Amino acid sequence: MKKTLKIPLIILGSFLALVLIINIGFSLWLKYKLPDYLKNKTPYQITYESLTVEILSGSISATQIKIKSKHPDNLESISLNGTLGALNISRLGIIEFLKNNRIEASSVKLSKPNLFIRLSKKNDKPGKEPIPFTIKNIEIDNGNFNIKQSDSSQLFSAKNLNLDVRNLSLNKNPDELPFALDSYTITAKDLFFQLGNVYALTASSIKTNNGKLDVADFEMKSLVDFKDWERNYRSQRSLFGIKSKNLTFEELVFNKTKLSLKNAQILNPEFIIRNRDNKVVKNNKNKSGFYIDFQNVDIINGKLSVMKADGKKSMSIASFNANVKSFLTDSETSKNKVPFTYQDYEISGHRFFYDAGKYYTIDLSSFDLTPQNTDLKNFKLNPKYSRTEFVRMIPMENDLFNISANRIQLSGLKWKYEEDQPDVLLKNVKLTQVDANIFRSKIPKDNPKEKLLYSRLLRNLKFPLLVENLHLINSKLVYEEDKPDSNGPGKILFTNFNMNVKNLNSNKKKGADTKVPILINCKFMDVSPMKVNWNFDTANLRDQFTIAGYINSLPADDINPFIKPYMNVTATGTINSLRFDFRGNNDIMNGQFRITHKDLKVSVLDKDTKEKKKLLSAVANLVVKKDSKKFPESVDIYVERSKDRSFFNFYWKGIEDGLKKSLLVIKI
Template identity: 30%
Template sequence: MAEQKSIKKRKVALWAIFIIVVLGVAAQLLFTNKVKSALAKDVPAHIHLEYGSLGTNVLLGSITLDSISFDHKEQLFNVQAKQVKVSGLGYWALLTKGNISISDLSLDEPVMVLQNKKRDSIKTPSNSSKKKDSTRIKIENFSINKGQLEVLANQTDSMQLSIQDLNFSVSEIRFDPETAQNKIPFTYNSYELSTQKLYYDMGPYEFLQLDALQFRPEESHITNFVLRSKYSRDELSKKLLKERDHFDLAIHTITLNQFQFGYTTEEPQLHIQEITLQEPYFQVYRDKLLPDDTSHKKLYNQALRDLPLNLQVDTIAIQNGTLTYEERLEYDVDPHSLRFTELSAHINNLHSKNEGKVHVNTEAQLMGDGHFTLDWSFDPQSKANNFLASGTLSDFETESINPFLKTNLRAEVTGTVNQMYFTISGNEVKASGDMKMNYDHFEFVVLKKDRLGVNKLLTAVVNIFARKNSDTDPEGYRYGYFEVERNTDKSFFNYLWINLKAGLLHTVTGSGKKKNN
């Protein structure tokens, strides 16, 4: 009797297993057929989809497509990937409400190509004709592994953007009718991005590239950043109708801390707590033989104020930088550079729409010799574009700047600037300030037109008015005062230079006496 019951139980168990297997096989076949049918019939007409093989697992809710090709005809967007995998598909939400819930969605080794131009033959329905979609989509984890992205300017032009070895992940993606109304039509939690060899074409004359990017909102690193002119100096000059700077900027490492981006109503908002630039090397060359660019140059107040986003960078730190500037004034005279080395700077409260002044504090070695400092502040919300700048120069042997002065001003100078202080206060059109200097054996030498000899007459005339030593007050300082008008088709740094030039001239040729308050 007991043996018969045992046999009966085994039969029931075997039948149960058999039924489960049959149901599982049936469910697997049904699931596979449903996926194939959906891929064949439910893909929108403007999307062309091909794949090599399909794998499914009904128990795990997974779908795997190998050797996939995805072509979005309207946006000219094409993706070819080794594999696309969906895991953890939520059946209940899909069957009862038509919502999509996925645990993981991954693309392996995709090559993504976007042509930044729409085909004229395909028209996009207007917003008024679109039906409101009530579908809700939830993806717990989305990732791109070892991808490649290329963006083409249009159907015929060359590469605009190229990114190699792209790895990207984002968690807790949510899309629903509510989020669809926002500028960013979905929400997300955390994300990470890493790339190698990024190249971006900035337009006809410059390009940007970097060797590596490790990006997380908390802390990000960019390695070997380059912003450079596409052409040599001579080649660029041949292509230009008016003057334009030739750039060569290289930064060893850029670090960004606490990066936040989003939208406030209709306005994009970017907040970065700290940016650090390590060992930037910036060469600027200008061919002054070309016609002047007479367009209005914005001061930094207005340039920030006019940005189409709410920008806030709490701190920017520059460490061990180098800045060189050259001008070509004559065909047969090779220019020499004005150099600032060992440059460090701190920029605080850089913003476009917020309150408070931007503060810039810099120090460097001028021509590898004198110690130079510049403190500068301005309020982006000042419609008059007011600014205040002050600085110092100490222990400067003036002969070190003679190669630059010789090619740019046909002049040389001798002597030592022991200490110089200056203050400049200005706005969009006018500035004034004061200067005091302690110097020894200061003398100008005016060169002949060919720069091969001294123009003795002009040198004598200039030095009649110049005082060789700063012996006006008991501490050995001479004082100068100046007022200048800005040339609005020149940059802020030209504005700063003409203030310093006027102050230097009045200090060494004027009475040298301190004004009584």
């Protein structure tokens, strides 16, 4: 052998021999000295059947391990009790541990662990930092774990846990996910996990199969009483609870800045949200640095209950199904008014309830929603109080509404945010078989607030709004007004009510058409054909409008339900036609009025008994024209607007002025 080759071989052989001697020596030291070290230098009693250490490969294995805390009541250290069938650590950086007190290992495998762990009490005082560790791969075979906090509250527990995690990395950034991994498989039963200080997650079983995660009997529940939560977590608006018979996720991906999943299915979930009454205390914490990406989520046969602080429902859905595609929230979307984006969604449900505030609730028998279309069936706006109770509650005049609709359909919806303002476009709004009752009592004092005309109300909207077509079909409108001295409210009735409104807009689009034409066809008092053509312009700052139309073949006694309790007058005869053509603005209204009538007579009634006053009735009929000419002339009307009254009061004053000038023999 050449001399030049002999020397390196001798050196290599010596090195290998040295490693072998060190390995054997370290193994012998572990065999004879480790038990004494564990006994005297650690807070645990640890025994094992066998122990093997390979310094060269950095592998450690032990079997039949038993561990027990020497001082289980000492909250300053972690309490460990239980057994492991086997422990295998591969590629442990022994030198790194001895030199830098840092644990690094390629993989750790625990076989049949059965462990009870109680964590140590948190110590806010500066002191010795915990030993940092990095373990890339973790494998658990048929384990049972019970982990508690220092105060004995449950932190984590699982039975029959089998876990295989690959390329795990921990993250100390509080604004990102606490860990990331490449892949995982898991099966377990009776899972419990505390999520922060408020919530816990539980499941009867969890398992993966070919990348698909399946969770049975999932629940996210609160760990604190509502009153304690309301008092101690003032920056949180709502307390949540979720139950689901089964959850499935495909391709669930974790990394430090991303939580992503595909084809999630949530079966028979029940969502319970309880809101606080008092204000939320804002904090200055930066927005999250990670994002959520859900490619396809299905909720099947879900239930929703939103509760007030007093436990009463503010909203509920008895059952609903939902599908959301490409839901994304990240650092960019969080800057927007709507902090997420989506590609598409479909939501349908039954028996919807909403508490709409102090006076009303809303009910729906069913609903269907997509980004472009909304379909609501059996809509009801229900008063919470009777008319008498409502009148006692209100400080001044106000209307009480009772409204139902067989169907409400919105189609061609497009909306977006521009410069922090919504921009809403609707192609069609269709309301079918609306039944609206509007009641007003004149007992409370007048409301002095100015009642804006509709053109100004629309113009005052801060965002662009355009409804190209609004249709009200085969509906019924009733207005009732009650006076302190009347025996019951007066009533005006419109049936077979059909209305079309075009170009309903808020005058926020430059160069767009701002004129709003409205066409109404109905039966007045359920007997007489009525047609109205009404126009206004949202860009007109004087709120100019026109309103023209007619009523034909109206028996006079059909208006008695309104004039009898309201004016203490009844009428007989026939109004053959009533035509009007008015023009107005926010201050005055003028135009032409014409009426043809036959055999018109009035009876003046006693205010209290409602009996006919013969003398006054005879006098009244002397000043009222019994019959009109065959072709009567139009009369000019002129009225000034009371700004604290509605548009319809303004319109009625024009009709009233025309009636006076047409029917009275003398000017009163």
